[in-house]
Amino acid sequence: MAEGDGRNAQGDGQSSDSGRSAARRDPTLAAARYRVDRELGPGNERRAPTADELRSIAKTQLDLAIERGEFDGLPGSGKPLAGLGTGTHDPDWWIKAKIEREGLSGVAPPALSLRTENERFDDVLDAMASEASVRAAVAEFTARIVEARRQLTGGPPVVTPIRDPDVEVQRWQDRRARRRAEAQSAAEASAAEQPTSWRDRRRAARAARAAQAARDARDAR
Numbered sequence: 181m182a183e184g185d186g187r188n189a190q191g192d193g194q195s196s197d198s199g200r201s202a203a204r205r206d207p208t209l210a211a212a213r214y215r216v217d218r219e220l221g222p223g224n225e226r227r228a229p230t231a232d233e234l235r236s237i238a239k240t241q242l243d244l245a246i247e248r249g250e251f252d253g254l255p256g257s258g259k260p261l262a263g264l265g266t267g268t269h270d271p272d273w274w275i276k277a278k279i280e281r282e283g284l285s286g287v288a289p290p291a292l293s294l295r296t297e298n299e300r301f302d303d304v305l306d307a308m309a310s311e312a313s314v315r316a317a318v319a320e321f322t323a324r325i326v327e328a329r330r331q332l333t334g335g336p337p338v339v340t341p342i343r344d345p346d347v348e349v350q351r352w353q354d355r356r357a358r359r360r361a362e363a364q365s366a367a368e369a370s371a372a373e374q375p376t377s378w379r380d381r382r383r384a385a386r387a388a389r390a391a392q393a394a395r396d397a398r399d400a401r
Contacts, residue, residue: 290328294340297321301343305352306359314352318345 229237245251301321305314321343328338 289336290324291336291338291340294325294328294338298340302351302355305348306355308352311349311352314349315345318343318348 251257298321305317308314308317322345325338325340325342328340331337
């Protein structure tokens with residue numbers, strides 16, 4: 181029994197020595213240990229810190245980290261949080277941001293991957309050159325939505341809407357016509373700005389050379 185008490189006392193002494201050594205290495209830990217020992221006094225048992233004490237300790241640690249510059253240069257520092265101010269709330273924003281940030285693929289549940297794909301589906305259709313390709317893409321996307329709604333693999337519910345092929349073809353044609361009209365208007369505006377006579381063209385070329393020479397001189401300085 182005495183031998184066991186001796187071993188316990190020896191272990192407590194080693195633990196105390198280890199704590200004092202750690203305190204000497206970390207001034208913050210030494211200060212915290214001093215406050216606790218002063219409040220307890222000799223012969224008293226340690227008590228759990230109160231909520232106010234925990235908040236004070238956390239604030240102290242944050243202030244010290246800020247002074248050491250541990251929060252300087254973090255990604256997104258000085259910028260607004262992405263997704264704020266859009267007027268909508270996406271419950272899966274955190275996992276979507278992680279997948280996009282780390283370039284992950286094949287790991288998102290169907291509910292999330294289909295929702296993300298749905299947001300970019302118009303761009304996918306706009307890259308197609310024929311109505312048949314648009315209809316085939318809409319049919320394939322719709323089939324995957326229907327399959328995901330069966331929840332055979334589990335995961336969150338699938339809320340991505342099914343797209344009607346006729347509606348999507350009409351929207352694709354409208355966007356295509358609008359792009360062509362915008363391109364034609366831009367071409368006509370560019371043609372109207374071009375000089376019409378050889379004198380105007382020579383004057384424009386001379387002005388362009390002078391502007392380029394001025395830029396080169398400025399860069400040389």
